[in-house]
Structure formats: structure tokens, C-alpha cells
Amino acid sequence: QKEVEQNSGPLSVPEGAIASLNCTYSDRGSQSFFWYRQYSGKSPELIMSIYSNGDKEDGRFTAQLNKASQYVSLLIRDSQPSDSATYLCAGYTGGFKTIFGAGTRLFVKA
Amino acid sequence: KAGVTQTPRYLIKTRGQQVTLSCSPISGHRSVSWYQQTPGQGLQFLFEYFSETQRNKGNFPGRFSGRQFSNSRSEMNVSTLELGDSALYLCASTIGRGNTEAFFGQGTRLTVV
Numbered sequence: 555q556k557e558v559e560q561n562s563g564p565l566s567v568p569e570g571a572i573a574s575l576n577c578t579y580s581d582r583g584s585q586s587f588f589w590y591r592q593y594s595g596k597s598p599e600l601i602m603s604i605y606s607n608g609d610k611e612d613g614r615f616t617a618q619l620n621k622a623s624q625y626v627s628l629l630i631r632d633s634q635p636s637d638s639a640t641y642l643c644a645g646y647t648g649g650f651k652t653i654f655g656a657g658t659r660l661f662v663k664a
Numbered sequence: 665k666a667g668v669t670q671t672p673r674y675l676i677k678t679r680g681q682q683v684t685l686s687c688s689p690i691s692g693h694r695s696v697s698w699y700q701q702t703p704g705q706g707l708q709f710l711f712e713y714f715s716e717t718q719r720n721k722g723n724f725p726g727r728f729s730g731r732q733f734s735n736s737r738s739e740m741n742v743s744t745l746e747l748g749d750s751a752l753y754l755c756a757s758t759i760g761r762g763n764t765e766a767f768f769g770q771g772t773r774l775t776v777v
Contacts, residue, residue: 588766590768596770597754597769597770598707598754600766642707646764649720650697650712650714650719650720651697651709651712651720652709652756652764652766654699654706654707654709655706656706657706
């Protein structure tokens with residue numbers, strides 16, 4: 555069983571809309587969660603970290619964590635074509651190991 | 665502040681050969697993790713090193729090995745290459761003192777022919 559699950563997409567949203575990316579995880583001991591953005595042919599880039607239940611906002615990005623439901627999400631407000639990329643959800647499970655989901659491809663249409 | 669540096673960026677090897685990839689972490693970061701990324705499997709954890717010690721290892725065959733030096737630079741080695749080893753190999757560094765935010769290098773694209 556995959557430890558971090560994401561819908562592979564693609565998720566297509568119009569420019570200016572809110573993009574909502576979701577992720578579930580199976581290990582209740584997971585302590586920290588991360589969202590990475592990966593452009594085609596590039597390496598993943600860390601955009602958000604979240605450690606406690608609730609919301610965390612950074613500019614146009616909001617990460618949400620619900621440990622009871624084992625659910626993590628990323629909202630991108632005012633989506634731009636430059637946001638088109640694959641978004642990877644990751645969880646630190648302890649044991650010095652971070653597990654990544656397969657990623658959700660996002661397309662923002664101009 | 666320099667980021668994570670991986671060398672080489674691209675490699676083409678023949679089946680049966682071996683390869684060594686290098687990773688220099690962000691200055692001050694002591695933990696280095698290696699990942700294999702393929703279109704079908706996504707990012708798969710290979711191993712993690714801290715202070716020259718491997719602290720965790722993923723589900724890869726023994727042909728995959730690594731090490732870390734006293735300056736935190738790390739190398740990974742793949743012996744007896746197979747076609748299925750063709751992938752993007754990514755190195756990520758973290759400070760390693762309870763902070764688990766990881767920053768990736770540009771990766772090494774390995775093609776086995």
C-alpha cells in the first residue's frame with residue numbers, strides 16, 4: 555500500500571481560479587508534511603511545509619493539515635500559467651525517511 | 665548561499681557497468697538523502713546519511729550503495745547496471761537537527777543502454 559496518495563490528474567483550472575490539490579497518507583506517525591513543485595525536466599522545489607493541524611498561508615499558497623483524517627491539501631489562489639507543474643506531497647515518517655506521493659499534474663489555462 | 669550540487673548532470677552507461685554519482689549538500693546541512701525518480705514509480709527513497717552513517721535504506725537491491733564523507737558530501741554507486749536503472753537520481757539535503765525540510769539538487773539523469 556502506498557504511504558502517500560495523490561490523484562495524478564491532470565487538474566486543469568483557468569487562470570485566476572483556485573487550484574486545490576489533495577493528498578492522503580497512511581502512517582499516523584507522520585510528523586511533517588511538505589509540498590514540492592516540479593517543473594518538467596527540473597528537480598522538486600520546496601514550496602510549503604506544515605507540521606500541525608490547521609492552515610498555513612504563504613502568499614498565494616495555503617497548506618492544510620488534518621491529522622485525524624490523515625489528509626493534507628494545498629490551495630493555490632489566483633492561479634497563473636507559471637503554476638503549471640507537478641505538485642508532490644511528501645510526509646516525514648520518522649526514521650530519517652521522507653515519503654513522496656506520485657504527484658498531481660496541474661495545468662493553468664490562460 | 666550555494667544550493668545542492670550534483671555531478672554529473674547526465675550519464676550514459678552500458679548494461680553491466682557501474683556508476684558513481686556525487687552530491688554536495690548545502691553548506692551546514694549534514695543529512696543527505698538519495699531518491700530515484702522514474703515516470704512509473706515516482707520518487708523512491710534510496711538511503712539517508714548523517715555524519716557518515718547510513719540511518720535508513722529503501723527497498724532497493726544491494727547493487728545500490730552509498731556513503732558520506734566527513735565534509736557531508738555523499739556519493740552513491742550502482743553496480744552491474746540494468747536497463748531499469750535508467751532514471752533521474754536526486755539528492756536532497758537537510759540540516760539534520762530535527763529540521764526535515766529537504767532541498768534537492770538538479771539531479772543526475774542516468775541512461776543505461
